[in-house]
Amino acid sequence: MEVKILKSTDSYLELEIQGEDHTLGNLLAGYLRRINGVKFASYFQPHPLLTNIILKILTDGKVKPLDALKTAIEMAEEDNNKFISEISKI
Template sequence: MNAPNRSELFVLEDGEKAVEIIEDTKIPNAATIKVVKEDHTLANMLRAQLLASPSVLFAGYKVPHPLQPYSILKIQTDGTVTPADVLTQSCHRLIGTLSTLEAKFKREFSFKDVEGAAVSEDPYGVPSTGGPTWPGGRDYLDF
């Protein structure tokens, strides 16, 4: 197949930069950011965080081809802050959001472990009473 080795899609080579910022010469206060070894997952989250900033006029991304492991992010600001600075701020906000989500996720599962200790449940959430039974009190393994 033409597909590259799986590790080439996410492991940076020696001397390879993860992020490259190119200032746009045709549009004022705009830049193109090439994020290497990342795909739609990170690019879409960054785009959403960038659009939440009041100083961002435009933020969009594209992944040129699935076999090329990079995404291109375009940012235009109103001039009060540079595209590189607003990207840095958005990354910090995104890291904070993901940390909060992780803490909530861990807290919910720690409550589930404490509550679930008294009654055992099967994977579908049905309380277990010692095994499934057929009508008449027989176990389904009794023939």
């Protein structure tokens, strides 16, 4: 996985994530949309034969897009750990 910043301002971030596809893009965009201050979060895969996605995050300016992304990753990790814990009980 390689991450490259394509555009960055105080309220907008556009990242290219190489080596990833819809699985990670949909996961991150979904968690980002749950965060207060995130106005828009989406991704797209530029071409079906390429293994890279473009993630776009727009905030209201009260939260920085990179901070929102870090929070989304932490939320996904926490849910994943809960799921693993529940599966371990079976």
